[in-house]
Amino acid sequence: MRRWNGWGEESTVVELPAHGAGFLAEKIGTGQVLPDASLEQVLAQVPASRLGEPHALISVDAEVRVRHARGQSLPDWLAVREGRFEVFPDGVALPESAEQIRELLTWAQQQDVILIPYGGGTSVAGHINPQAGDKPVVTLSLERMNKLLELDEQSLIATFGPGANGPQVESQLRARGYTLGHYPQSWELSTLGGWVASRSSGQQSLRYGRIEQLFAGGSVETFAGTLTIPTFPASAAGPDLREMLLGSEGRFGVISEVRVRVSKLAEAENFYAVFLPDWPRALQAIRSLVQARVPLSMLRLSNAVETETQLALAGHPAQIAWLERYLALRGAGDGKCMMTFGVTGNRQQNALSLKQAKKQLKGFGGVFTGTLLGKKWAEGRFRFPYLRHGLWEAGYAVDTLETSTDWSNVDDLLNKLEHSLRTALEDEGERVHVFTHLSHVYGQGSSIYTSYAFRPGSSYATALERWKKLKHSACQTIVNNHGTISHQHGVGRDHAPYLAVEKGELGIAALQALSTHFDPEKRLAPGVLLVK
Amino acid sequence: MRRWNGWGEESTVVELPAHGAGFLAEKIGTGQVLPDASLEQVLAQVPASRLGEPHALISVDAEVRVRHARGQSLPDWLAVREGRFEVFPDGVALPESAEQIRELLTWAQQQDVILIPYGGGTSVAGHINPQAGDKPVVTLSLERMNKLLELDEQSLIATFGPGANGPQVESQLRARGYTLGHYPQSWELSTLGGWVASRSSGQQSLRYGRIEQLFAGGSVETFAGTLTIPTFPASAAGPDLREMLLGSEGRFGVISEVRVRVSKLAEAENFYAVFLPDWPRALQAIRSLVQARVPLSMLRLSNAVETETQLALAGHPAQIAWLERYLALRGAGDGKCMMTFGVTGNRQQNALSLKQAKKQLKGFGGVFTGTLLGKKWAEGRFRFPYLRHGLWEAGYAVDTLETSTDWSNVDDLLNKLEHSLRTALEDEGERVHVFTHLSHVYGQGSSIYTSYAFRPGSSYATALERWKKLKHSACQTIVNNHGTISHQHGVGRDHAPYLAVEKGELGIAALQALSTHFDPEKRLAPGVLLVK
Known part of the structure; x- marks a missing residue:
């Protein structure tokens, strides 16, 4: 069973070896263990759903709502471990077809409900968290739309439901001798639709390309109608609508079908x-x-x-x-x-x-x-996300940050980024253990993926405050030093305030114009990607 | 000197060998030679410019206006050879900097003038032709902005003025040991800015990628302000603004600086x-x-x-x-x-x-x-465009068409496309010689590049009518059979009526929303890309 309060399957346990705990204690001090809440404690907090009459596609079950309330960012982790969720969705919709998605859009409009498109719930940037507000919020999970629908073996194009997660994608393809070759670290849980919506990059992007290169076309259901993007190997017919959808993070519509370029399994x-x-x-x-x-x-x-x-x-x-x-x-x-x-x-x-x-x-x-x-x-x-459990139980919080920049700036940005994290808690006399790898490289430059471990302090509130300082310091450093605010995790809510530096006010306004075009009432994931 | 009434340099002459003329005569009948107009005849038709007071950056010289009035499509060819231009721009602006482009935008607004961004003038889809109308039209040529401005040898990024043509790009890079590797057939005349604006693809795209992969960032001057797109090797920070600019065909703004990914010269x-x-x-x-x-x-x-x-x-x-x-x-x-x-x-x-x-x-x-x-x-x-002269002088008109589609559809679409051309003039008892190559191949599918030769008939009017039948028949066949309306030539005016089939009404409306955002008064190349 999937963990309700952490990463992955309950049966997979990655502990911190004794030697590792000693190493960290030497670097940043003895671990500080905070108490965990139980699922029962959390369930007791779930308020009554604000949805009126029940809808056949929407569950208002308390545990289902708990399990869709938070992603996998460090603030999410802290909220979940403490059992302080603050906001739960009023219900979780589970459509099985594009038609049912359209039905839910119409219903949301009629009932004045906010919708949050939801793939694997693995966001580390606050994409899927419902916000407090007057309107009821329904999380729209695509998990039931996970099938390989069509495989064009001549054109190497596979058509999937948007909710297929990594193992579902690969097992259905490998049974026929093909692979997508897309392996983000979240692969066990994250979904094809989520990869498209957030511009995911897999560990073997050097061969297979990022999701931008793999996504060939598909359909998205919007409040302005259905947009179907046909598959072409390449086209010069105006701006590419795929690239409008890639990275749209649910703001323009709900992806209902994804066509991807697959490869024959390598020798x-x-x-x-x-x-x-x-x-x-x-x-x-x-x-x-x-x-x-x-x-x-x-x-x-x-x-x-x-x-x-x-x-x-x-x-x-x-x-x-x-x-x-x-x-x-x-x-x-x-x-x-x-x-x-x-x-x-x-x-x-x-x-x-x-x-x-x-x-x-x-x-x-x-x-x-x-x-x-x-x-x-x-x-x-795919083990690193499980290690957060082992570190947490040893009394350490760990988070990751990533950006990319051109080669001429990689070393400088990396140093500044590490420095900003290493010194962010100096005023509290706390040390931070910071380390980095380059995991996606290009002719032009590289991604920079930085992990940092710190002690949570004596309370969850302290831990969150420390994280905010670290995160803000790092994000400022990134955008002020020619780094993108995200190479692979996306924008969500956590990075949205920093986006204008790279897109420009005019670029942000252009994205706003598209959001207004597709979702005039701002009913889809408001606040994600674009602050407004 | 560049030809005023055809392709390329006057010194380059490609004649049709006698054997070739015989071959075509056998296929479609004896050639039909039509009389050419002289430059003097055309100059005599140029009306007075409707621009009021002279602007230091704008030439109203008649020959300059003639030389910027038409592209290289077959209708352009016929108009130019007959000397029946119909419309000339009222002036040609020659800015030397982004600042001067901005100055011209402001001036155009004040004077209520239409602007047509202009690269190498090699469009084969009617991108740069001024249209008859009440407002004066100024062609904004970027030919003076053709320098390599910066070369980041670590990141392999070169910054160019948008008006650098193929030889200018390559000679400036090769002097330093680098190449862009982008060789569209129009390379001798077409420009970097034009390649970006129209999603060009070069003959060695299999190694170097299409212009989409080469374009790393840059600046565009719009009526809503300057949009500067920073260079990142990759980013997950929302929809990619580069992809909004690529293929925008001058409708959103005037590209003032282009940063491209270059390669070291191969061994x-x-x-x-x-x-x-x-x-x-x-x-x-x-x-x-x-x-x-x-x-x-x-x-x-x-x-x-x-x-x-x-x-x-x-x-x-x-x-x-x-x-x-x-x-x-x-x-x-x-x-x-x-x-x-x-x-x-x-x-x-x-x-x-x-x-x-x-x-x-x-x-x-x-x-x-x-x-x-x-x-x-x-x-x-790069010789094929010169051959049009040789064929014309032997009494044959020749044009090309191109699309792309997935492998499972390549053979079917190719056959239908060739058939539609081969039979388009049957009602007149005219044969058409049609042949095809696949010149850009991808894992997913291929481009289809079809050439067709036909006899112009007894007058320019007949030739144009024949072309219209051929073109319409082919374009309908393409979009109704899962082909893109263009793999590399762009949309312009000639393909704009067919675009909605692949973009969908909703996609067209999204592009309209962007055009309204950047150019609310529709002052830039109106009618290009988007019919409205």
Whole structure:
């Protein structure tokens, strides 16, 4: 069963190894454990639904409402663990077809109800939280629309219901010999419709592209009517309506069908780890690899602190110590940075890509360690969100932030971002443990993905205040230093106040014009993406 | 000097070989030559400019107005050759900076003038033709803003003025060791700003991407203010404003600065020709190659009639006959289809790509002919537009049409499109010579590029009527059979009436909302892209 108060399946437990707790205690002090609320305590707070007569497609069950009230941001986490939800949706709609979505739109208009489109509920930016207000709020979950509806094997296009989550997408495709190849870290829970609505990027975007490249067309139900975007391999017929929908975060309509570009399953795939002696050389190496267009499927680089942290939290301290001695002997000692890369495709091509990558990396002092750590990365690729539980139980809060910028600015923005987090709680005398990786690289630049651990303090209120300081400091640093407010998590409510810096007032006004066109009464996810 | 009444430089003359004229005469009858107007005759028709007091940035010189009155569509060609322009712009503005563009926008508002943004004047869809009306019309040419302004060698981003044409872009980049790699057939004349505004695609889009992938950001001057789009390698921060500008065809604003993703010059590049025995196998072969993701830089396939036509128009009949005997002996006789492909990159990768491509093509009966014909293709890649002159002088009109569709529909749409053209003049007892190639291929589908030659009849009026029948029949066939109205030429005025089929009324209304937002008085290129 899916956890009501955290990430993923209850059966999956990722604990912090003892060695890891010691590592963090040394970095930022002894953990501070706060008490958890029970589901019963939360259920007792759920107020009566404000919806009038019952609607056949809408559940007003208290537990269903609890389970759709919050996403997975750190403030959500704190609210859920404390049992202080504040607002619950008045009901959860579960349509099974585009027609039923249209029926719900009409109903919402008649009943003066706010609707929140809902995929997997994995937002880390406050996309799906109902807000206090006079109007009833209904969460519109697409979970029942999760089927592969059509597969065009000549054109490699698959048509899905918008509510298919990662495993549902891949299992239905793999049964026929295909893959979408889209693996965001939230893959186990997040959905195709959600990926489109929030411009998701998967861990192997280097081969398969971001969701922007995978999304070929589909349908969206809006208050102005149904918009159906046909699939073309490419078109010069005016601005691309797909790109209007991508990133619209539910503000323009409810996605009712998604057509995606799929691939035949590759002949072979392998992941490798290489350690670079220091950050300057590591940064040059990764840029050089991607700009040389070596056909890799994944390329990721941890900075020195992340490398150290990963090795510390990995468990198996004896084996890690052996590895570190080996690396040090070959020139990758203190300050080393771990790079992981993947090759996916036919064996001949993979062999050449591996050869070219190894040769280039050697030129930057890289120490190649083979497939062992690469395999570990692949096995644990969706585990990080579970680790929040282990850290929390050890008394630490952890959150992540991400941006992207051009190569000429990557190092500077990364340093400023880390600095802003590291020093954000200085006035309280609290240390913050900050580390970063580059996980999506492009010829032009890279994403920057920063994690930070801090102590929650003596109460949930303190923890939330600390988070607000950290988050605001980091977001300001990002937008004031030529970073996008999000490379992959989206805007939601948490990033909306920072969006105007990159879109410009005129760009924001253009998006407002579209929102007014599709949703004149501002009934869909108000406050998400656009502050107004 | 650039021709005032046709394509390109006066010094470049491409004549139709005698053998080619014979070939066409056999296919559609003896050519019909119509008399040309002289520049003097046209200059005598230019009316007085309706602009009041002279503006320092605007030329009202008659020849300048003639040279900016028409694009390169077939109706433009007929109008220009006949000397029947109908409408001339009242002046041509030549700004040198974003500030001067803004000054011209303000002036246009004050003077109640229509503005037509103008790049290289190479539109084949009626983008830049002034229309008869009460308000004066000024063509806003960006030709003076053609410099490389900045090159970020770490991020591989070059900043250009919007008016840089293909040779200006490449010469400024190549001097520094870089290339944009964007080569539409109009490359000698068309401009960076025009490519962005009309979603251009270059012949090596398989490696470098379409202009959508190359355009990283920039500025556009609108009546609502300046919109500056920052460069990010990727972003999940809401709908992408770049994609709003791409394909906007001057309706939202005047592009004043373009930042593009460039590449280091490749170590090696080669083009090869292969002949496939028949169309069904050729189609399977090209789809299989692109879906296998063999890293090629160009991939193009002529159907049997185009192959026959190219060989007939190539001149050198003795050599061609020798080639055809050789091909027939190896299984590629009548009905053979010529495929050209390119590899660009480092030598090791190129060697593997060539090996894999050859192996796959052999499986479909492909006869590999080495680099000779590939070289010829590369040398002549921008010559086709000049051939219109040679054909015209031999008494034939020629035009091209293009679309794209998913692989499962390519053959069907291609056949219907060719049929619609081949039979469009049947009521007049006229034959039309129609042939097609696929020149941009994607995993999902392909572009379809169809050329057609017909006899102009006894007058320019007849020629235009024939073209209208052909064009309308083809456009209807495209949009009613799941093709986009344009894969690379854009919408302009000629395709605007067909756009709603693919965008939907709701999509058109969304674009209208944006046009109203940026240009409330509809002062920029009215009627282009959107009928209203």
